[in-house]
Amino acid sequence: xxxxxxxxSAVLVNNFVLSRFxxxxxxLGVSKKLHTAMGxxxxxxxxxxxxxxxxxxxxxxxxxxxxxxxxxxxxxILVIASLVQLIDIAMKRFVPPLHxxxxxxxxxxxxxxxxxxxxxxNMKQGYGFxxxxxxxxxxxxxxxxxxxxxxxxxEKIDRxxxxxxxxxxxxxxxxxxxxxLAFMGFSGIVK
Numbered sequence: 361x362x363x364x365x366x367x368x369s370a371v372l373v374n375n376f377v378l379s380r381f382x383x384x385x386x387x388l389g390v391s392k393k394l395h396t397a398m399g400x401x402x403x404x405x406x407x408x409x410x411x412x413x414x415x416x417x418x419x420x421x422x423x424x425x426x427x428x429x430x431x432x433x434x435x436x437i438l439v440i441a442s443l444v445q446l447i448d449i450a451m452k453r454f455v456p457p458l459h460x461x462x463x464x465x466x467x468x469x470x471x472x473x474x475x476x477x478x479x480x481x482n483m484k485q486g487y488g489f490x491x492x493x494x495x496x497x498x499x500x501x502x503x504x505x506x507x508x509x510x511x512x513x514x515e516k517i518d519r520x521x522x523x524x525x526x527x528x529x530x531x532x533x534x535x536x537x538x539x540x541l542a543f544m545g546f547s548g549i550v551k
Contacts, residue, residue: 363494369550370498376474377506378543383474387507388532389465392518397511399458401504403451403466405497407443408475412496414439415479416489436479437470444470474503510539 376382383404390400415436423429448466451459459466469475478499482492513535522531 363491365550366491366495367498367501370495371502371505372543372546373550375502375506375543375546376477376499377503378540379547380474380477381540382477383472383503385468386465386472387503387510388536389468390462391507391511391514391532393461394508394511394515396458396461397507399451399455399462400465400469401507403444403447403462403469404472404475404503405500407440407447407469408478408500408503409493409497410443411436411440411475411479412482413489413493414443416482416487416492419483420489432480432483433476436476440475440479441470474499506539506543510536513539 370376374380377384377387386400386404390396418435418439419429419432423432423435444467447469448459451462451466478496482495485495487495514532517531517535526534
């Protein structure tokens with residue numbers, strides 16, 4: 361039950377994009393086409409899950425024993441950057457069209473505050489290895505859910521004819537705000 365609450369909390373209640381407002385840059389940047397959004401979702405799920413597992417190990421087996429906790433942020437960013445490089449190389453090699461479609465937003469996962477936020481929150485909450493990894497995976501699923509829903513809404517809005525003052529960025533931001541309000545409705549599920 362404890363793990364189920366952790367998953368529901370990370371995916372719906374405390375969604376990194378729509379409740380904590382972390383990871384907005386790739387959320388807004390790759391949400392025009394479902395294909396690119398799905399590629400970003402896969403990359404973020406991989407990076408966030410593995411980053412949470414690796415950073416937990418580094419924190420508990422290296423930084424704490426050597427009393428180097430002050431290097432936590434730097435260490436975590438290096439781990440995340442390495443994972444993003446791995447994803448970048450793999451996508452360039454195996455899925456060149458998706459790599460080209462993601463463009464600058466793929467390397468920006470390195471600076472995606474949602475990935476670093478998940479790793480830091482794991483340490484702050486004092487989760488064990490399994491919970492840290494599950495939290496990272498669940499937070500990434502929440503990111504993916506928000507991105508896919510938002511992308512679907514943006515594609516539908518692009519086919520509509522909104523008033524001129526709402527076209528472009530304006531309607532995208534209004535839609536993101538309304539989606540965020542909708543996710544706030546989940547706030548009573550988990551405390």
